[in-house]
Amino acid sequence: MRLKLFVSLIMFFLFLAVKAESNGVDFHFAHLTSNDGISQQHITCMMQDDKGLMWIGTKNGLCLYNGYEIKRYFNDVGDNNSLIHNFIRSIFQDAQKRIWIGTEKGLCRYLPEFDVFQQYDYPQAVTASFVQNSQGDIFCVSGHNLLNRYDETNNTFQRVDAVADSVQIYSLATDDNDRLWIGTDRGLKVYDQKFMHVTEYTALNPNDLTHDVADIINVIFIDKQNNIWVGKNGNGIVRINSKTNEITYWNKTNGLTDGMIRAIEQDVLGRMWVGTEKGVFIFSPDGRIHNIRQDYTDNQGLNDNAIYSIVRDRDDNIWIGTYFGGINILKNDYKQFRHYRAGYSNMLLKGKAVRKIVEEGNGIFWIATEDGGLNRLNEKTGEIKKIEHPSLVDNVHALLYDSVSHELWIGMFRGGLTCYNLRTGSFRNYTEGPSGLGSDMIFSIEMDHDGVLWIASVRGLRYFDKKKNRFECIPHELLSNVFIYTLYVDSKNNIWIGTRVRGLFRYNKKSGEIKSWESKENTPGLSDNFITSVFEDTKHRIWIGTNNGGLHSLDQTSELIKNVDDELSLDENCIYGILEDDNKRLWISTNNGLVSIDTNQNDIRRYTVDEGLPVNQFNYASCLRSKSGRFYFGTVNGLISFHPDQVEIKDRPLNIVLSNLYIGNHIVTARDKKSPLSNSFDETEKIKLTAKQARSFSIEYAAISLGYTSNITYAIKMEGVDREWNYVNKQRRIVYSGLPHGDYLFKVKASSSGLNWDKATERVLAIEILPPFYLSNLAYVIYFLLVLSVLYVVYRVVSIRIKEKNMMKMEYLEKENIKAMNKLKIDFFTNISHELKTPLTLIISPLQSVIEDAALDFGLKSRLQTVLRNAHRMVRLIEELITFNKIESGQTRIRLQKGNPLEFIEEIYYLFKDIADKKDINFELDLEDNGEEVWYSPSYVEKIVNNLLSNAIKFTAEGGSVILSASIVENNEGYIMLNIRVEDTGIGIAREELANVFNNYYQTRRGQNFDPNGWGIGLALTYNLVQIHKGTISVESEVGKGSRFSVLLNVSENAFSPQERSEVKADQNFLVTYNYQKSEEYQNSDEMMNQSLNQDAVDPEMKYTLLVVDDNQELAAFLSEIFSAKYYRVLTAMNGEEALKIARKSNPDIIISDIMMPVMDGITLCSKLKNDLLTSHIPVILLTAKQGQENIISGYESGADMYVEKPFNTQALELMVQNMLRTRERNRKQFKDDPELNITAVAGNPRDEKLLNEIKTFIDDNIENENLSVSDITQAVGVSRTVLHVKMKNLIGMSIFEYVRNLRLNKAKELLKEGFNISETAYKTGFSDPNYFSKCFKKKYGSTPSDYIATFKS
DSSP states (O other), X not given: OHHHHHHHHHHHHHHHHHHHHHXXXXXXXEEEOGGGTOSOSOEEEEEEOTTSOEEEEETTEEEEEOSSOEEEEOOOTTOTTSOSOSSEEEEEEOTTOOEEEEETTEEEEEETTTTEEEEOSSOOSOEEEEEEOTTOOEEEEETTTEEEEEETTTTEEEEOTTSOTTSOEEEEEEOTTOOEEEEETTEEEEEOXXXXXXXXXXXXXXXXXXXSGGGOEEEEEEOTTOOEEEEESSSOEXXXXXXXXXXXXXXXXXXXXXXXXXXXXXXXTSOEEEEETTEEEEEOTTSOEEEXXXXXXXXXXXXXXXXXXXXXXXXXXXXXXXXXXXXXXXXXXXXXXXXXXXXXXXXXXXXXXXXXXXXXXXXXXXXXXXXXXXXXXXXXXXXXXXXXXXXXXXXXXXXXXXXXXXXXXXXXXTTEEEEEETXXXXXXXXXXXXXXXXXXXXXXXXXXXXXXXXEEETTEEEEEETTTTEEEOOSOTTTTTSOEEEEEEOTTOOEEEEESSSOEEEEOTTTOOEEEEOOOTTOSSOSOSOEEEEEEOTTOOEEEEESSSOEEEEETTTTEEEEOOOTTOGGGSOEEEEEEOTTSEEEEEEBXXXXXXXXXXXXXXXXXXXXXXXXXXXXXXXXXXXXXXXXXXEETTEEEEEXXXXXXXXXXXXXXXXXXXXXXXXXXXXXXXXXXXXXXXXXXXEEEEOTTGGGEEEEEEEEEOTTOOTTOEEEEEEETTOSSOEEEETOOEEEEESOOSEEEEEEEEEXXXXXXXXXXXXXXXXXXXXXXXXXXXXXXXXXXXXXXXXXXXXXXXXXXXXXXXXXXXXXXXXHHHHHHHHHHHHHHHHHHHHHHHHHHHHHHHHHHHHHTOTTSOHHHHHXXXXXXXXXXXXXXXXXXXXXHHHHHTTOOOOOBEEEOHHHHHHHHHHHHHHHHHHTTOEEEEEEEOOOOOEEEOHHHHHHHHHHHHHHHHHTSOTTOEEEEEEEEEEOTTSOEEEEEEEEEOSSOOOGGGGGGTTSTTOOOOSGGGOOTTSOSOHHHXXXXXXHHTTOEEEEEEETTTEEEEEEEEEOOGGGSOGGGBOXXXXXXXXXXXXXXXXXXXXXXXXXXXXXXXXXXXOOTTSOEEEEEEOSOHHHHHHHHHHHHTTTEEEEEESSHHHHHHHHHHHOOSEXXXXXXXXXXXXXXXXXXXXXXXXXXXXXXXXXXSOOSHHHHHHHHHTTOSEEEESSOOHHHHHHHHHHHHHHHHHHHHHHHHOTTSOTHHHHOSHHHHHHHHHHHHHHHHTTTOTTOOHHHHHHHHTOOHHHHHHHIIIIISSOHHHHHHHHHHHHHHHHHHHTOOHHHHHHHXXXXXXXXXXXXXXXXXXXXXXXXXXXXXX
């Protein structure tokens, strides 16, 4: 009885010890739940594989965790490559690194190369508890009563018959001696390697005499000492010493609160972790037992008491799988930081948002919280007490302990300031109002070296005057009212003032000077005006923390502030507090963890929840370095403390795995078609990528260190592309695109501290990028064959081309010969035309003069007229031949002019009317003339109509009729067409000859159609001209009834190129100069002469100078003789160059020039004359043997006044000259009488018109200037006196003096008419003497100014 009582007392004290330990030890767990991606929070089992990845079994799926993300696997009905079932019972990796998964309905094996599962047909029942002995034998339990062994040869599981099936099997284990331990519902069985010997432990508890469900052995664990730990279903845990076979037993009666054991694990310290339904029990080697249970007030504690699985990972972290709470992770370095969390017991803070911390001494600390008031911490006992008083509120922002007076100053938000005397326990409260305190919202309290208390509030800075017992302002308006967030007193007793919105201030107490720094846009310095903390280090550097701009430093010598730029991006953090340790490292609390900076070595480290912090976010102005050197920082979830020498980020060995290979955005496995992988990506040492795959591929990698991944950074290098390592921070996937073919080495390394990169483990992947097909060996073979084929083809082609080239060369030479022959023919015909037409001119012109003699004998006159007609016939035949030859050789070029072609055709009609009347032919004209102007060639229209009318009149008998009709129409294609029809009642053309009438040199042979004197080219020429004019011609004829020729000519502007259109308009003036030629058979020289203009001789008193230019001396002499007889002074020149010199020297009144001449032709001569101001006024008549409209237009474009073809009518030429001179003389006289007349009439060309206008404008502007001189005028218009004299004489027939006087007198008439008197008028028009003005006025107008005024008034 005494023994039982003694045992009971012992168990009671052990229980108290367990409770005490559980309360005294602070465990911080990280949690992995469904919120993080776990498929379900019912955790059944866990296993870490050889790569460091954690496999997690749940009641609904399998999860794989790499420290960054969770990948989930499920059963997919119908897919034999998925999990066999979602309820996972066990996970096991064997020595061959194969992963086995036991489920509620059988087992499967993970195939990493394909990322799928192989399902096994047997066993198809609950499969749990895998083990493998040193011989490689794998055992598993199925259906609770079958032990199975894996058959490597057949890849199947076979039942082990040696184990009796009368018991239920629940767990397996193997020890160092390869004994197989089997937990059953009837105790523990131990088999040797060959299953020949068995040891049974049926009553592990000597007091257990019954065998029920409580005896089920759920778990067997072999510890480092090879002791066997047995967890039972309800009767606690048993330890069997493998050496002595001694059994130790724990249950509810001697230390365990619950006997339901489901998990056992041993940690790095040798402690045994036992999972029960009521939390975790930790058995220490020294015999102490710790119980960890769920505390609903602790977010970092164990979150569920039902423990189903416990695993220690390779970093010695403890993973606890629970039934409802998912996974709890206890890191092995969790004790680096001590956490004071909030709660309701006397060992916990009464508020979690910790603000200011101050040390009183002897282990006593005062803690301000924003939600739990003022707390007092006794570090020796761990007790935390909240101070209650009516003057205190729960939101405390600031504290200051005065060790001299033993007073604690407490600054509160909306509670003012309270002074707490720690010796007397009295409280003294100051609020806004009489005390001088600016506001009840206090944010910071500091005491300077003189013992003066400084208070910062939302309404400025105050200091405490002890004598007056009130708070006073410093003399600074801004600092007395601005929101001040923090205060700091430096070693020089300066007060540093951090504001909420106006930056930083420094108050020098001694001098009273106030210096400020403020953030300004696009200006270096402060990046934020919200100052949260100020700190002076041992080197007297000032460090400034801001709310949104990170950390800054101030050099007190230069007083310049700069931002701290670091790889941890502090500029993106809120800085809460700054401390310095004995090693000169700064410790900075932020909203993203705790940062330590070695400013000497530029070493920066960050500590987060991965390193044991309870939370990453700290709180404002909450930091303290204690007298012992221990640091205290307040967070938004309690207080932490640590000694800086005992905190480190360990450089753990990191296993880098290649997670995934992406081609494009698709994850590639060995299952994919044309996959570069034959195994799992992580097991692959080299991959080969096709050129197409290499266009864009990416590699995903991860350094496995479960629970410590937040600080892992990476460096990558692609040898063959990169020369240096690329430090990519936390990036875990790199994309490559467009790499050329070749061999590469992809390297990646990782560091958990960001340091010691030279010692970091590298992972290497060889990459071969195959060349594209067009660069492959097969392609080169194909290229070689193609080259051979091409060379053969080239040889054949070249051979053929050489032959063709020779043939083409022959053809080209033949064409060139033909072209040369055509050119020779053109040149020959052009020259022969000139050579023939010039003598013909000398025949026709004198002959015309002889025939004009009235005294000539009639018979002789008749014979001479026959000669004249045949001479004209010769001219026409030459012109037709030349035109026809040009068309045949392709040398002709159409030139269009804009005008009314119907007016032109009407003129032609009247030329043929007399001929038709003489033959008694009824000749009618039918025109539909709407006055429309179109684009046509007068030369082509003339030749077409002439040929058609000549043939019609020629082959129509007396009494017959010929009808010429024309109109402008629009065809179906939208083009404007000139429609010309010539109908006659002649003899007609036989039907069989109609098809040939437009052929070259064809003449009809029937009846009177035959003309032995013709070329047979008339209609052929007409046909070609119509074709060039983009038209059509047709004929309808019947023998004995007549013929009808129909012509359609395209006259649309858009049917021809700009080069084919001329600016010279085909108006009436142009057409008058046109030299129409009728058929020579019907020309009558007498009639032509009689129809000429009146041939009155030139007035002998008016002797004009005429310059004749022609290289033919006989023609020049003939023209000289003709015009000399008419009272002209004739000068001659042999070429254009000679003529240009004579014209500039002698200033002739008119020039007649041939076109085709040596040295300088007539066109060039005309152009030079018209472009020279000295000679531009001289009229020019061009004579030429060249025919055709293009030649006429070219002559007019050079500036010619008239264009006459050879042979010409002498009388007509004389009349042209006479009329041009008379017209000019008439214009001069009219202009002399009235100088205000249009200058264009006398100018004749734009250059002269511009000159006259400039002269007149200058004279008008200076008409009042009585001293206006010739020099003034020449300077104003930029000409010499000679040019001015020549121009005035030839253009207006008066001197410049006379012209000025005429303009003045004309102006005087206007002034007199406006009412000015004679003197005023005289002076206003440049006359200095009114009497002289009156004489001049009377001389010009025939009356005095007085008489003119009287006439005007009457």
